[in-house]
Amino acid sequence: MKDSLTLTTTNVCKHELQTHVNSNKYPPEGSREQYLKQGSQRILEHLNSNPSSWSCVTVVPRPHGPDAGEESLKQDLSEHGDEYQIVSLLDSAARRSIRRLVDDHEYDVDVVGPPYLLYVLLDNDLISKTEFCESTVEMVRREGWTGYEVVKNAWASIPLDCAEILDDDYDDALPP
Template identity: 45%
Template sequence: MVDDAVRHPIIVDTDALIAVANTELWSRITENLQLTTTNVCYHELKRHVREMSEYAPEETRERWVHGGSKRALKPFDDGDISFTTVPCVPRPHGEDAGEKSLQTEIEQHTELYRFAIVMDKHGRRAINRVFADAEETTGKAVAPTFLLYLLLDEGKCTDGQGDCPGA
């Protein structure tokens, strides 16, 4: 559901969604975590599905991006799963539009977010500066693998079984 304006404490960018959607733990993430993204990231995922071929050769980046984008979109369109999309105003454009949209959203609603899941190290730094400059917030920008640690912390996977990363 696009633009449903429910903000969960975890916000995720496009590349991070693709990365975790391509893991074997994606179904556990969708069943156990509540995530938010921006309309910019949502539309980037849709564009990847439209422009990248599902018939690209196995193990290519194009196929990985297409498949991950397609899997990442499903929970946002499923009313039974708590994944939401919020509007970003003003809407950024260009290469890093998804990351910029997360930064804008966090600047406008800092107190609502605990974690920003961002693939790009520079994007994490920029968002961490926003969190650091805000008063009374403990938010932090982290890498996509952090979602797997949240599953481990919630007891939804175990590292002893090899189905979740260990500490």
């Protein structure tokens, strides 16, 4: 599955991932910091070991601050919008902001949450509906998305009901 999509990120997002890895050497078990560190490590390992499925663009001038990653995506999208098909991020406020940019420039770009990338695989018959549902739940759990709004936002762009496939053991990671 991992070789079925080609993904691009920005140098700013990559730097944010590295900061999550380096900032807390020994995060408490089960904490948000641990999830951020582990998730960031997995992405960086994949990014570094699979250069054919990942690319990284340099954004100049480099944005700074708490929303630097999202700002770098907006900046690159505003300059190269015709090269994008999908922009994926969990933060719903950032998605709304990027959707406004897409609408203003009339780009043909979908702005979605991370599970939508798995939906692309399902839609192209590369995985089954059961694999999609189980993988999405695994993503929600492994990334530590536990709050009501976060779980709801993770599933927001998915036109599929997984509750009929998954049993009660998955309720914590299904949309409310």
